[in-house]
Amino acid sequence: MYSVAKSFVGLKATYVTQSTIYNLQSTLPVVLAATHHDPEGRLYDQTARGLPQLTRLFSAIVIQATQASQQRSLDLLTGAGALVQQEESAQSSSLILLGGARRDALECALRLDTPTILFCDFDRALHWAECYPDELIRVVRDLAAHDFTVLGRTERAFAAHPRIQRDTEAIVNTVYASVSGHAWDVTAAARGLSRQAAAAILADCHEQSVGTDVAWPLFIQRRTGFTIGYCTTEGLEFETADRYGDQVAAAGGLDAWMAQLDADPQRWVERLDVARVEVAAALPYVE
Numbered sequence: 001m002y003s004v005a006k007s008f009v010g011l012k013a014t015y016v017t018q019s020t021i022y023n024l025q026s027t028l029p030v031v032l033a034a035t036h037h038d039p040e041g042r043l044y045d046q047t048a049r050g051l052p053q054l055t056r057l058f059s060a061i062v063i064q065a066t067q068a069s070q071q072r073s074l075d076l077l078t079g080a081g082a083l084v085q086q087e088e089s090a091q092s093s094s095l096i097l098l099g100g101a102r103r104d105a106l107e108c109a110l111r112l113d114t115p116t117i118l119f120c121d122f123d124r125a126l127h128w129a130e131c132y133p134d135e136l137i138r139v140v141r142d143l144a145a146h147d148f149t150v151l152g153r154t155e156r157a158f159a160a161h162p163r164i165q166r167d168t169e170a171i172v173n174t175v176y177a178s179v180s181g182h183a184w185d186v187t188a189a190a191r192g193l194s195r196q197a198a199a200a201i202l203a204d205c206h207e208q209s210v211g212t213d214v215a216w217p218l219f220i221q222r223r224t225g226f227t228i229g230y231c232t233t234e235g236l237e238f239e240t241a242d243r244y245g246d247q248v249a250a251a252g253g254l255d256a257w258m259a260q261l262d263a264d265p266q267r268w269v270e271r272l273d274v275a276r277v278e279v280a281a282a283l284p285y286v287e
Contacts (some may be wrong), residue, residue, distance in 0.1 A: 013241045023031035030140050031060040033109035034122035035101045036077075036084075039068035043123060043242035047073060050126040051080045053133060057140060060112050062193050063122060064105035083108065098278055099212040102189075106198045117198055118153075120190040127242055135235050141231065143192035146229035148220040152185030157237035162258040165238075170274040176214050179286055180221055186213050187237040187278070198224055210274055211281025218285040237262045 032054060037042070048276045054061060061082040065074055074084050085108050087101065102119065118140060120128075128136045143149055152158075158166065169187040177183040193201075197220055204223075207215035220226045241248055241257065251257035261267055 002121045003284040006142045012087060012119060027226065028057060029059050029114055029139055030057075030118055030143060031062060031109045031112055031114040032058040032125060033062050033105040033117050034064070034125055035098065035105055036063045036065040036069055036073075036122040038073050038123075038243075039066075040071055041070040041073055043126065044070070044073050044076065046123075046126050046130065048130050048241055049074055050129045051082075053129045055080055055082075055127065057137060058118070059114055060109075060110070062105060062108045064101050064108060066101070079173060082114075088104070093151060096209040096210055096273060097208070098189075099208040099215075102212050103202060103208070106193070107202055109191060110195060110198055110202070115195055116189070117193045117195070119193060123243065124188070124239050127237075127239035128233075131237075131244075132233070132235035134234060135286055137234075137285060139192075139195070139231060139233060142231070144194070145227075146192065147194040147197040147226040148217060149192035150184050150186055150217050150228070150230045151236060152232050153188055153236045154232045154234055156277070157183060157190035157232075157234050163262045164234070164264075164271045168268075168271040172214065172278045175282055176218075179214075179282045180231065184217075184230050188233075189213055190233075190236055192280045194226075195233060200226070207281050209277050211278045213278050213281075215281045216284075218282060222285060 006185065036043075045050040049121055061077070063074075063082050064085045067087050069086065073150075074086065078084050083106065084145060087104070105119060106117065109119075118125075128142055158169075161169075169185075172187050173183075173185055176186050201216055201219060203211075205215055205219040217228060220228050238258075241254055244257070248254055248257045251260055
């Protein structure tokens with residue numbers, strides 16, 4: 001069996017062989033395709049805890065990592081059998097430019113012979129596996145029911161986020177509902193995709209920004225021959241605090257820490273910029 005690295009000449013990356021990936025002994029023919037950004041190594045301990053469950057659940061794990069991600073964390077992933085592709089440029093560490101990294105993760109997943117893909121940011125996948133493992137299993141088992149499944153959040157899970165996210169993402173969801181006719185939460189960035197849907201997106205949906213949150217489901221909805229579904233989850237609740245325990249403790253608790261985030265005008269600027277880009281990504285699909 002040849003190494004998958006043969007297909008990725010010129011990329012700064014570490015790979016394992018396909019045979020190693022397929023020996024993860026999962027009963028579910030689903031690949032986890034995830035983006036990964038961890039320049040300070042804050043995800044390391046949680047990765048060590050969560051990887052055994054993820055490797056049991058998924059038939060393969062592919063990681064699209066930013067240039068800034070710590071090598072120690074990437075070594076942990078490859079040691080567990082994950083296929084890790086690390087970018088040479090620092091662009092995707094920007095929230096605005098996440099679309100390119102997401103496309104790369106899908107492309108990497110399609111190089112494996114697996115019928116269904118769960119796309120999810122890796123920090124969210126870790127939180128989901130650690131805090132709501134039974135729900136994650138149920139969701140993954142049901143992904144094959146549609147070519148494209150938008151995975152959103154329950155009202156409680158959405159409300160768990162700070163206002164800088166809740167208020168700005170609500171704008172995106174409102175616009176998405178207006179354009180699509182579906183009152184769905186599309187900004188959790190988790191998606192189930194068939195191979196056919198992923199291939200169609202890579203071929204004909206060219207959105208390179210974080211606007212893939214709205215562009216991908218709108219593209220599939222407009223495309224003949226695909227089915228689309230929606231599922232709300234508890235596990236896609238606010239996950240960022242998992243890796244900032246020191247800051248949460250210093251602030252006096254989670255509520256106080258999130259209040260600090262909401263009191264920072266610069267964070268509002270960043271999140272409003274993201275919302276603007278996502279809303280703009282819906283414009284090509286306005287009829």
